[in-house]
Amino acid sequence: MNPRAIRYGIDHPTLAYYRALVAEHGSPLLVISRQRLIAQYQTLQQYLPHVAFYYAIKAFPNADVIRILAEQGCHFDVASEGEIALLKAHRISGRHTIHTHPIKKDTDIRAALRGGSTTFVVDNLDELKKLIPYRQRVGVLLRVSFRSDSAAVDLSRKFGCNPADVPAIVREAQALDIHIRGLSFHVGSQSLDSATHVAAIHECARLIADCNRDSDNPMNVLDIGGGFPLDYADAQLDLDAYFAPIQTALTALPDDLHVIAEPGRFLVAPAVTGIATITGKARRGDYQWYYLDDWIYGSYSGQLFDHVHYPLQITRDASNLEAAILSGPTCDSIDIIAEDVLLPTLEEGDLVIGHMMGAYTAATATRFNSLSGAKILL
Amino acid sequence: MKDFHETLYDAVGQSYRIDKLYFEHKTEHQHLMIFHNAFLGRVMTLDGVVQTTERDEFIYHEMLAHVPLLAHGEAKRVLIIGGGDGGMLREVLKHQSVGHATLVEIDADVITMAKEYLPNHSAGAFDDPRAEIVIADGMDFVRDTAQRFDVIISDSTDPIGPGEVLFSDDFYAASRRLLNPGGVMVTQNGVPFFQIDEVINTQQRMGAQFADQTFYSAAVPTYYGGIMTFAWGSDNPALRTLDNATLQACYDAADLDTRYYTPEIHRAAFALPKYLSDALARAQQ
Ligand SMILES: Cc1ncc(COP(=O)(O)O)c(C=O)c1O
Numbered sequence: 124m125n126p127r128a129i130r131y132g133i134d135h136p137t138l139a140y141y142r143a144l145v146a147e148h149g150s151p152l153l154v155i156s157r158q159r160l161i162a163q164y165q166t167l168q169q170y171l172p173h174v175a176f177y178y179a180i181k182a183f184p185n186a187d188v189i190r191i192l193a194e195q196g197c198h199f200d201v202a203s204e205g206e207i208a209l210l211k212a213h214r215i216s217g218r219h220t221i222h223t224h225p226i227k228k229d230t231d232i233r234a235a236l237r238g239g240s241t242t243f244v245v246d247n248l249d250e251l252k253k254l255i256p257y258r259q260r261v262g263v264l265l266r267v268s269f270r271s272d273s274a275a276v277d278l279s280r281k282f283g284c285n286p287a288d289v290p291a292i293v294r295e296a297q298a299l300d301i302h303i304r305g306l307s308f309h310v311g312s313q314s315l316d317s318a319t320h321v322a323a324i325h326e327c328a329r330l331i332a333d334c335n336r337d338s339d340n341p342m343n344v345l346d347i348g349g350g351f352p353l354d355y356a357d358a359q360l361d362l363d364a365y366f367a368p369i370q371t372a373l374t375a376l377p378d379d380l381h382v383i384a385e386p387g388r389f390l391v392a393p394a395v396t397g398i399a400t401i402t403g404k405a406r407r408g409d410y411q412w413y414y415l416d417d418w419i420y421g422s423y424s425g426q427l428f429d430h431v432h433y434p435l436q437i438t439r440d441a442s443n444l445e446a447a448i449l450s451g452p453t454c455d456s457i458d459i460i461a462e463d464v465l466l467p468t469l470e471e472g473d474l475v476i477g478h479m480m481g482a483y484t485a486a487t488a489t490r491f492n493s494l495s496g497a498k499i500l501l
Numbered sequence: 502m503k504d505f506h507e508t509l510y511d512a513v514g515q516s517y518r519i520d521k522l523y524f525e526h527k528t529e530h531q532h533l534m535i536f537h538n539a540f541l542g543r544v545m546t547l548d549g550v551v552q553t554t555e556r557d558e559f560i561y562h563e564m565l566a567h568v569p570l571l572a573h574g575e576a577k578r579v580l581i582i583g584g585g586d587g588g589m590l591r592e593v594l595k596h597q598s599v600g601h602a603t604l605v606e607i608d609a610d611v612i613t614m615a616k617e618y619l620p621n622h623s624a625g626a627f628d629d630p631r632a633e634i635v636i637a638d639g640m641d642f643v644r645d646t647a648q649r650f651d652v653i654i655s656d657s658t659d660p661i662g663p664g665e666v667l668f669s670d671d672f673y674a675a676s677r678r679l680l681n682p683g684g685v686m687v688t689q690n691g692v693p694f695f696q697i698d699e700v701i702n703t704q705q706r707m708g709a710q711f712a713d714q715t716f717y718s719a720a721v722p723t724y725y726g727g728i729m730t731f732a733w734g735s736d737n738p739a740l741r742t743l744d745n746a747t748l749q750a751c752y753d754a755a756d757l758d759t760r761y762y763t764p765e766i767h768r769a770a771f772a773l774p775k776y777l778s779d780a781l782a783r784a785q786q
Contacts, residue, residue: 211532217508217549236661237531239508239549257661259695262511302512 124426128357128434129464131441133476138438141398141474144500150400150474151417151497153485157191160394164195167351167389170366171373175383177221179349180206182387182482183395187501189213192390200349200385204231207238217241221346223307223385225250225266225282236260244307244346246284248292254301262304264346265292267327271311271319271350283308286326293334293342305344305381306331312388313431314350315360317368323347324372331380344381347373351389355431355479388482395484397422397433397477397497401469402452411447413469418451419458420491422477422484426460429483435460436476439467449475453492505536507725508549510695515725517544517551524618526610531663535618541723543619545586548662554723555621558588561689563762564719565731566592568770569652569685570599571751572740576651577601580679582639582667584656585611587623593654594629595757603650605635605642607663612636640666643675651681655688660699668699670706673734677710686734690716692726693777700777701784703732713738716777717770719761728774741771 133141144152167176177200178192184206189199193215201207202224210220217239224231225246232243236257245251246266254261268283284292289306296303306327310319327345335341347369354360373382399417406412417423425431435449447466451458488496506516517538524535534546542555553561566589570576577600579593585606593602606612612634615622626632635642639655653676657664666672667688676686688707691699700716708714711734718728733741748764773781 212527214527214532216506218506218514233661233665237548241508241511256698259697260510304511 124430125356125358125432127432127461127464128355129466130357130434130436130478131439131467133436133438138474141476145398145400145474148498148500150398151415151422152398153422153480153497153499154396154398155185155187155481155499155501156394156396157187157501160188160191160391161195163390163393164192164197166362167386170362170370171384173382174347174373175381176390177383177385178390179223179385179387180209181486183391183484183486184209185485185499186213188391188394188481189215193219197390198383200387201235201238201240204234204238207235207240211238221264221383221385227253229253232257242304246282248295251292251296251299251301255299258299258301262302263296264305264307264344265289265296265303266307266309267323267330269308269310269319269323269326271314271316277311286330289330290334293338297338297340302340303342305342305346307346307348309348309385310350312350312429313352313355315352315365317365320347320350321368321372324369324376328376328380332377343379344383345376347382347384349384349386349388351386353388353392353479355434357434391481392479393481395479395481397480397484399475399477399497401471401473401475403471404469409446410463411445411466411468412450413447413466414450414452415460415475416452417460417477417497418453418494419460420451420453420455420489421494422480422488422497423451423460424487424489425480425483427457428487431483432461433480434478435464436478437466437469438474438476439469442467453494455491505534505544505546506549507546507551509725515551517541524614526614533614535614543621544723545615545619547658550659551723551725552658553586553588553619553622555619557722558622560719560761561721561724561729562588562592563759564717564770565589565654565656565687565689566595567757567759567762568717568731568767569654569687569733570596571748571755571764571767572743573652573683573685574751578648578650578681579603580648580650580653581605582643582653582655582657583607583664584654586615586619587612587626589654589656590629590632591622591624591626594626594631596755598755599631601631601633602629603633603635603648605637605639607636607638609636638666640669640672640675643672643679646679648679649681650679651684653680653684653686655686657689659691660702668702668706670709673707673710677734680736683737683740684735685740686711688732690730690732692724693728693730693780695726697777697780700730701780704781704784707732707734710734712736713741715741715771716773716781717741718773719766719770730777743768
């Protein structure tokens with residue numbers, strides 16, 4: 124998990140803006156920035172030119188985010204019937220989706236087809252065979268596993284076939300008359316080193332070329348997944364250095380190979396800001412405790428499930444710092460937002476701003492204590 | 502949205518320009534649209550799939566109604582499952598011999614919407630005193646009704662979707678029980694060039710219920726992919742081998758005004774392309 128970044132102080136116009144939002148909508152809030160979302164999309168386009176993006180809706184399943192990204196020409200990665208329903212509500216055609224959940228029930232496949240999603244990801248023969256009844260309607264991406272040591276969330280342990288098994292599965296698919304359109308992988312989320320990405324691109328390109336050599340129904344898609352990292356630690360993460368080797372690897376691919384990606388975090392995390400309010404304080408032992416109205420079961424759930432510490436901003440300057448704890452309001456001892464941080468003296472009613480809170484925050488919130496969670500605003 | 506892209510198949514697909522959107526109904530579970538297209542007239546789509554268009558609906562409705570009705574020769578009671586747009590009812594009621602037609606539609610809103618936005622489909626058929634409209638699940642109706650029919654027409658949506666049960670063993674069996682002796686059942690059965698399994702499944706399931714089961718076909722341009730098949734089931738094999746003269750006499754007697762159907766087309770429609778008859782024969786082995 125990244126070290127906690129704390130930013131002290133805030134400029135007046137920004138504070139006034141946050142206060143006005145809280146006055147109007149209450150607290151806690153998650154505020155989506157349209158501008159920032161579009162900027163992230165464009166940044167990723169610059170880093171990965173010629174790649175078609177399928178936003179992983181699971182990161183922040185929100186109607187405004189979907190609409191704004193769709194306006195930018197982004198496509199969508201769906202994993203469930205609920206996500207397909209979200210797209211339907213926005214008249215986004217299933218043509219612009221891929222269904223990436225590797226394990227499916229028959230009802231999931233049928234719901235996806237009804238939603239117009241016809242490209243499915245599988246990673247083993249049993250899953251492939253579930254598509255037999257629909258073989259004339261579907262295209263398949265075969266997910267390959269590449270383990271990464273540097274990712275915060277390893278996504279290749281649970282899913283993905285061994286690269287060595289690819290040719291046999293492709294042959295079996297041909298025998299079953301199911302078309303495998305290409306290969307996909309996901310190196311893991313918040314992967315800080317692009318080496319696994321690069322190795323996976325090379326290996327998949329080789330596998331595709333090998334399989335295509337004796338195939339009359341060639342593969343032409345490479346799905347490089349998501350996982351693109353963000354600077355949660357305020358540590359001057361060098362994105363140029365991160366993306367450069369991936370760019371080089373992609374440039375070397377044959378022209379007729381379509382490259383797509385499924386970014387979630389990179390697009391949406393910086394576009395959402397959390398606003399919470401201090402609702403109480405207490406002195407306990409060596410620590411000054413502050414209790415917030417957002418919590419580990421709410422927007423901060425990502426600190427548990429997504430293994431990320433969000434940069435927190437305090438509205439007061441860094442003077443007279445003392446050891447403090449920022450806690451959620453629920454009874455549970457795990458409901459701590461920031462342990463052992465140095466803070467100036469804060470008062471009830473102070474805002475605490477959480478930055479980069481778009482990905483896997485509200486998405487994994489629970490309703491523990493019947494608390495209804497942060498309101499989401501655009 | 503400027504264009505409608507059909508989402509039936511991963512590798513290919515058709516798209517229509519939406520020249521004016523008349524009606525749209527979105528729920529979590531379905532997305533229904535009626536729009537105008539300069540060439541096709543009004544087009545109805547459900548979940549990304551074209552259901553019917555004003556320009557070519559006559560082919561589908563005439564072939565699914567007149568083939569069984571004229572082959573039967575003296576059908577008095579007809580059951581339509583689905584068909585909430587009213588086009589099938591319109592064609593069925595063109596037959597003066599038909600004294601009663603029951604239309605079973607699962608969703609009352611479909612009928613309301615079709616009357617308003619696709620009025621040319623029903624062309625007043627819903628107001629015909631011979632028509633009875635039942636809002637019910639088609640499967641429940643065929644299981645529970647005490648009525649009997651001479652012809653049953655299943656005018657369903659795709660088997661992937663709300664129409665699924667109308668392609669089941671239970672549905673064919675229950676429908677079979679509702680037929681008077683000499684009765685005929687026909688069903689919409691998809692485009693076999695793209696969906697060969699649908700034909701094979703029906704051959705197995707419907708074939709188990711009827712002494713004589715086969716398919717006939719027509720090309721409906723907006724059901725992309727060449728010919729569409731209609732499944733045919735009856736206990737009287739003679740009904741599908743009637744000669745042209747007999748069919749012509751029935752057609753003349755019925756005094757129908759048709760745009761696709763002719764007695765010659767009727768006979769020829771039972772001839773299946775070889776890729777299809779081969780696939781059916783293979784599946785039977
Ligand atoms: C299949 C798949 N695609 C895409 C993503 C998005 O990954 P990220 O948010 O790291 O870009 C995930 C994340 O869990 C995933 O499982």
